[in-house]
Structure formats: C-alpha cells, structure tokens
Amino acid sequence: MTKVTQMNGNDSKVPEIASFDSDVNAATLVEELESAGCVIVKNHIDDHRMHQLHSELQPYLDSAPYGRTEFAGRTSRRRNGLLTKSETCRDLAIDPLVLAICDGILGPNCVNYRLHVTMLVELMPGEVRQEIHRDGEIYPIQHPAPPMTLSAFWAYTDFTEENGATLVAPGSHRWSQDRRPEADELVQAVMPKGSLLLYTSSVWHGSEANRSDSVRTGMGLHYSLGWLRQEENQVLSSPPEVARHFSERLQRLIGYDFGGPYLGFVEQGNPIGLLRDDDEGDFARTEPALNAQREKIELLRLGALNTDD
Numbered sequence: 001m002t003k004v005t006q007m008n009g010n011d012s013k014v015p016e017i018a019s020f021d022s023d024v025n026a027a028t029l030v031e032e033l034e035s036a037g038c039v040i041v042k043n044h045i046d047d048h049r050m051h052q053l054h055s056e057l058q059p060y061l062d063s064a065p066y067g068r069t070e071f072a073g074r075t076s077r078r079r080n081g082l083l084t085k086s087e088t089c090r091d092l093a094i095d096p097l098v099l100a101i102c103d104g105i106l107g108p109n110c111v112n113y114r115l116h117v118t119m120l121v122e123l124m125p126g127e128v129r130q131e132i133h134r135d136g137e138i139y140p141i142q143h144p145a146p147p148m149t150l151s152a153f154w155a156y157t158d159f160t161e162e163n164g165a166t167l168v169a170p171g172s173h174r175w176s177q178d179r180r181p182e183a184d185e186l187v188q189a190v191m192p193k194g195s196l197l198l199y200t201s202s203v204w205h206g207s208e209a210n211r212s213d214s215v216r217t218g219m220g221l222h223y224s225l226g227w228l229r230q231e232e233n234q235v236l237s238s239p240p241e242v243a244r245h246f247s248e249r250l251q252r253l254i255g256y257d258f259g260g261p262y263l264g265f266v267e268q269g270n271p272i273g274l275l276r277d278d279d280e281g282d283f284a285r286t287e288p289a290l291n292a293q294r295e296k297i298e299l300l301r302l303g304a305l306n307t308d309d
C-alpha cells in the first residue's frame with residue numbers, strides 16, 4: 001500500500017488518494033472509503049483483459065458522437081449500455097472485489113444494491129476541465145448523505161496529470177451541502193491502465209483538462225442502493241431477450257430482482273421470472289430472506305451525519 005501524507009509550507013495537509021495493490025482485501029478498502037470517501041486499486045486487471053475490453057468496446061467509442069453539453073464535454077465521446085456491448089465488461093461489473101466493497105459500503109443501507117450506470121468517457125486532447133460535482137446530486141437529498149452510490153471508475157487508458165486524470169476532493173463526503181472544494185483540495189487520480197478509482201456519492205470530483213496529445217478514457221461501472229432509481233435504465237438497456245443470456249448475478253444486479261421487500265415486482269412476483277423459460281409464476285411480492293434483511297437495516301436519518309465543517 002502507498003499512503004503518504006505530505007505537508008506543504010503552511011503545515012496543512014496536501015490531499016491524497018490512498019492507493020493499494022490489487023491483492024488488498026475489501027475490508028481495508030471499505031475502511032478507506034469510509035474515512036476518505038475515495039481510494040485507488042492499482043493494476044486490478046491485466047493487459048490481456050484490457051486488450052479484450054478494448055477490442056470489444058473501442059469500435060463503439062470510435063463511432064460515438066462528441067458531447068453536446070459542457071458537462072459531457074464537447075471534445076469528449078461517451079458510450080453507455082456497455083453490458084450489451086462487451087462480455088469483459090459484464091465480467092467486470094460483477095468483479096468479486098468490487099462487489100465485496102459494495103457489500104460493505106451500500107449493503108448496510110439496502111437489502112440489494114444495483115448496477116447504477118455503465119459509461120465510457122473518452123477525453124480528447126484539448127478537452128477542458130469538467131464541472132466539479134457530486135454523483136449524489138441526482139437525488140434531492142442534502143449532503144453529506146450516507147453513501148447512495150459507489151462509483152467504480154476503471155482506467156481504460158493510463159490516467160496521467162497531463163491527460164485529464166479525474167480530480168477528486170478526498171474527505172469531501174463529509175462536507176456540508178454548500179462547501180465547494182478549493183483548488184488545493186483537489187487531487188488527481190493518477191493511475192496506470194487497468195486500475196480502479198472508487199468514490200462515494202457525496203465526494204466532489206470531475207475530469208481534469210486533457211493537456212496531452214493522447215486520449216484519456218475511463219469506464220464507469222457505478223452501483224446504487226436498491227431502493228433508488230438507477231441512473232441508467234438498465235432493464236431497457238438490457239431487455240429480457242438480451243439479459244436472459246447474462247449470468248444470474250448480473251441479471252439480478254441490473255434489476256431483474258426485487259430492490260427490497262415489495263420493490264419492483266412484475267405481476268406480483270420477482271422479475272427474474274421473466275428470464276426463465278420454466279418459470280411457473282411466483283406470486284409472492286417479497287421474500288422471507290429480504291424481509292429478514294430489511295429488519296436489520298437501521299433507519300436512515302438523512303441530514304443527520306456529522307459534517308467536518
């Protein structure tokens with residue numbers, strides 16, 4: 001593990017993102033996410049899998065239009081719906097280490113978490129800095145809030161200072177609604193291709209300008225609490241005739257499952273039945289195991305977290 005705390009001339013801490021090798025255990029990463037809101041896992045996937053991922057996805061990126069908003073980046077290209085486009089991406093969406101982190105970060109506040117959004121973000125040379133934002137802003141909830149999403153942003157290319165490695169404000173998951181990061185509170189997630197940046201929904205972040213002459217591409221596979229609406233409409237992006245070929249873990253993760261007791265039924269029963277030829281129709285709108293898990297969840301008191309300021 002590399003975790004260095006530097007001091008500047010004013011004796012104040014220089015922000016840093018703790019960075020771990022990929023043999024790190026999930027509990028260590030959960031602890032770091034709870035204390036800093038962000039963490040890097042270096043070299044989590046090898047060159048062979050990166051090569052597979054590129055060969056499956058790059059044609060879709062090459063044909064993608066440039067962004068049409070400042071936020072999407074007018075010199076950037078994006079693609080979503082990645083599960084239908086790449087088998088390697090389907091595997092990465094259920095990466096055991098990432099799911100174990102979701103268990104620790106999202107698990108305490110829901111009985112099932114979901115795949116929230118899949119996206120490729122390619123910054124071309126000349127792209128400007130993105131608006132710094134919190135992913136949790138899509139929900140009308142005051143920050144700091146308990147983690148509503150866990151973002152897993154994979155380095156599809158190397159992430160360098162020059163090519164636009166994501167800017168993150170460590171510790172900002174505890175900041176009040178109105179506190180914005182100062183310039184010296186932002187640090188870039190510099191990491192080699194195949195690494196992974198993780199951060200939670202109250203963390204301020206955004207892509208840095210690409211001042212290099214090469215592209216910088218990140219692949220976001222983000223997760224959310226099972227009782228929230230997912231950012232990407234996963235069951236329309238992967239309708240039943242497509243999703244029936246996915247692994248059962250992935251089918252359930254994208255939404256062919258209850259999001260909690262009584263959440264998301266189809267004709268009274270579990271939507272996983274839509275993907276089974278031999279399904280005889282289950283007319284239970286919830287399941288005893290879900291009900292039992294639900295009992296263990298402490299009621300959320302939004303806006304009740306301690307802030308740092």
Ligand SMILES: O=C(O)CCC(=O)C(=O)O
Nearest residue numbers: 121165166205206207218
């Ligand atoms: O591309 C990046 O570094 C971050 C992108 C991001 O946060 C977003 O588009 O929501």
